[in-house]
Amino acid sequence: MTETGIAFETLVGPCRSDLDRPRLTFLHESGAEEVITGREIIDRSEALGRRLVGGTHPGDRVLLAFPAGIDFVVSFLGAVWAGLIPVPVPYPKPRRPLSRYHSIATDSSAILGLTNRETLERVDADSVSSVRWLSPSVLAELDAGATPSRSTGDRSQRPDPDTLFLQYTSGSTGIPKGVCVTLSNLMANLEVIQRGFGLDQLARDRRVVCSWLPAYHDMGLVGILLSTLVHDGHAVFMSPTSFMQRPSRWLSAVSDYQAAITVAPCFGYRYAVAKITDEEMSGMDLSGLRVAACGAEPIDPSVLRAFSERFASVGFSDNAFYPCYGLAECTLMVTGADRLPGSEGGRAVRDGTFDAPGYHCQRISRQGMRDSIARPPEDASDAVELVSSGVSGNATLVRVVDPLSSLPLGENHIGEIWVHSDSVAAGYWDKPETSQSVFGSRLSGDERRYLRTGDLGYLSDGQLYVTGRLKDLIIIRGQNHYPEDLERTVQASIGGRADCLGAVFSVSDETGESLAIVQEVPRGFTAEQSGELLDAIRMAIASEHDLIASAILLIRFASMPRTSSGKVQRGQCRQQFLDDTFKVIDRWQPTIHLDPALFPDKEELLRSVDVSSPHGQQIVRDRIERVLLNWLVGQLGCERNSVDAQRPFAECGIDSLMAVEMSGQMEHWLDVRLSPVIAWSHPNAEKLAEYLADQLLGNQQHTDVVAEQSIETLLAEIESMNEMEVLDEIGKD
Incomplete structure (x- = not known):
């Protein structure tokens, strides 16, 4: 058998154990299921x-x-x-x-x-x-x-001639890096997943995984699809768009198919808590869920607790939570929670450390993190709570290293996470120098080859705690964004002036991670110019990156923190933003103007209206249009007179996630079936209101011009989770 024959048979061979058993079930947005056997x-x-x-x-x-x-x-x-x-x-x-x-x-x-x-x-x-x-x-x-x-x-061109597939890293398409994953890398990582998830302890008919992660992201491809095939299981999956439009579809599928495993970034669990209603939970049964893996971005312990509390009534056990850490350069998974069977509640282990059922947490000093040491907090205001990403296994060695000296650090010292494992890929496609620096690092006296992850963290009692990103990667709503890409877009908005530096970074609030932008402006910049520039930056970021900034600061010329070589110090810039110590010329931040009666009862739309007459139908259209415009005002935090019914949603700053949310809300409000990408075919409030009114009134003169397959297209963010990205996310708050 040829090498490629061996690879193909390795992936599909387990299907031969029962050729007529369903292996993959795809749930369409329409509710139809597409099933394929081995x-x-x-x-x-x-x-x-x-x-x-x-x-x-x-x-x-x-x-x-x-x-x-x-x-x-x-x-x-x-x-x-x-x-x-x-x-x-x-x-x-x-x-x-x-x-x-x-x-x-x-x-x-x-x-x-x-x-x-x-x-x-x-x-x-x-x-x-x-x-x-x-x-x-x-x-x-x-x-x-x-x-x-x-x-x-x-x-x-291959670092390894046995490359099975290329996994392009999330976020940047300007300077792409394709990770060369071999068959041996893949099988080593699938062994890590099998042991971590306890797949070998599940009967074959219980190896059901349910997910909405995109297949082009490593979590969706390796963690869901290829793992299902190799481990003789059954994957039930849907598009990220279906999940974003109606999050209950995810957990309803877990319930309907009695899935034992689900995988999502922290953003997904947060979104489910915020959006799934009591009515949608009626009839759900999550008691069969054994593993609820959480990875691809920083894990917020408050989200895990909120999810457990919200869905406990329908059988979810927080013992199912499985925090984990991984990256495409290691095929996928590096560490995962060491399960705590039988835990009935959190218990103190020592000062600052405690176990929640199924996973470990620590409270450490915020100031200590800045000093690169994980120590107990001085008081409650100094405390930061972290979720452990678990332990390594299956011959995977995790070390924490000083990123400057490349010397290993002791327990509870924060440094760069290095990994040695058979899962570590051979390198990046056609980038030998970068591959050597990232995949070929060595410690003094240790001949093993280590992967430099670019992530920061520390080890405590064998548990890995991830604290940040050495490489400034920004993760928002499960999607990775490279600051250099975003900064180039902002620079173009200011005319590409190289003497005016800018920085972008993520900040946390009650909704998760969001984007902040700080940009220098030339001397003599006027108030009129600043207003135009703020609008230009907002529109450029929205149209090119599908992001809405939570704050944009225009600061004095030459006031940006710089290194000795003139590069922006993003970490210091972020701290000054949080401390509000910049010399600000002008700023933009969204303000929320939500009317409590934003969505009136559907019957209100039809009250005192003869819907059989053209005039009455126009009244209904006008009322829906008014709701749409008010919704835009609330989402964008702008004044009512700044939105126009004929202005395209994209020009208003509506990103794809917001468009999907809008579709879902309108569908629930009017009780009519809508495509989640309806805003692409009816791209302003006037056209969308006309379409919604016709659907509500039963008129059939409009048809959705979006092709059927485009329903599943919207999330290169989660993903991206490509986001993946989900993720290439998923990945990817």
Whole structure:
């Protein structure tokens, strides 16, 4: 058997134990389920693989740009069967060309791209000239013909010639880095997941995992889909958009399928607590849930407690929580909670340390963290509560190292987290120098190769506590954002002046992580100019990054904290922002103006109106339009006269997550079925109000012009969680 045959059989072989048992169930936004058995997975993947052989060489890279669904899995496995290297990328949002993946295509030297038929019809063939875009459904209609002879392909760019797939790191598409994951890396990490989740202790029919994480994110791809196939389980999954529009779909699916495992970033648990109603909880049964894994971003202990309290009445046990830590460079999982079976409540272990059922927590000094030491707090105001990300196992070694001297640190000292494991990838695609510095570090007297994670943390009694990010990665709503990308956008808003420095960073509030922006302005900047610049920055960040800033400060020229080499000190900048010590010229922060009667009773819309007459129908449209405009005012924190019914939502600053929330709220309010991406096809308040009124009144003159598959497209943030991103998130608050 060839190397690629071994890889394919390793991934799908467990399906042969019962070929007709469902292995993957995708839940469409409409409520329909799409089920595929082991036999169908193998047959469809092999058929696609045979068609991909023609015109390719072993080791050629193929971009996978699919909406959430089973086609992604079949295409990934088909590429493996054909000896190609799959490169998962986020599915493009409606009206956004595939050219946004030019940098990934260029970096990976991809020669082929697979997507669905609908997206194929809007691909600009010249947007990524090196890539030929195809659809599996179109290929299936062609005659595969005779398989041509193939060369061995060019494997010189791979840090390891056995690369199975490339996992591009979340956030930046300007300077992409493709992690080269081998089959041995994957299997080592799946062993970590199996032991951590206790999969070997579950009967085969109980190995059901339910998730909304995007498949292009490492948590969705490795932790959900590939883990399910290799561990002989059953994955029930939906799109991130379906979850965002109605979070109850996630937990209802856990209940309906009696899933034993679910995985989400902290943001997902927070969102569920905030959005799922008592009525939606009626009939739920979460008592079968054994593992509720939480990772991909900082874990807030208050969120875990709130989730436990909220869903205890429907059977959720906080013993199920499984905090964990990982990253794509280590395939996925590094550490996970050492389970505390039989725990009935938190118990003090020693000063500042206690166990919640299922996981460990510590309270340490806020000032001590600034001094890089985890010590007990002086008083309540000095306390910071952290959740342990668990312990390492399966021959995984975690060390905490001084990032400057590369010397190992003792217990309770905060430093950079280094990892040695068979799960650590070979390096980044075609980046030998960066790969050596990130994947090839060594400690004095230790010949083992370590991965430098760029994350900060400390070890205490074997437990890993993650405290921050050495590399300033920003995670908001499960999506990773690189500050350099955001800062470039802000710089462009000010005319690209290199002498005016700017910094972006995340700050925490009651809703989670949000974005703060600080930007220097030239001398002599006027109030009129500052207002225009604040608006320009807001719009640029919203349109280019799908983010809404929680605060924008314009500060005096040359007042930004700098290093001796002139670089921005983001950490110091963030501290000055929190301490409010900047010399501020002007600022913008949203203010909330929510009317308690924002959504009147639906009957109010129809009261005293003859809905059979054109005039009466127009009154209903006007009333819905007024609610939409008031909703925009509340979300954006702006004045009522600054929003206009004919102004596109995107220009108003509505990001994709807010658009999905709007769709969900309107659907609940009017009790009409809506696509979560309705704002893309009815892009302002006037058009959307007209559509909603017609749906409410039963008029059928409007049809949703969004293609069916576009329903699953919106979250390259969670993800991204690509977000992934969920995540490439998911990942990814």
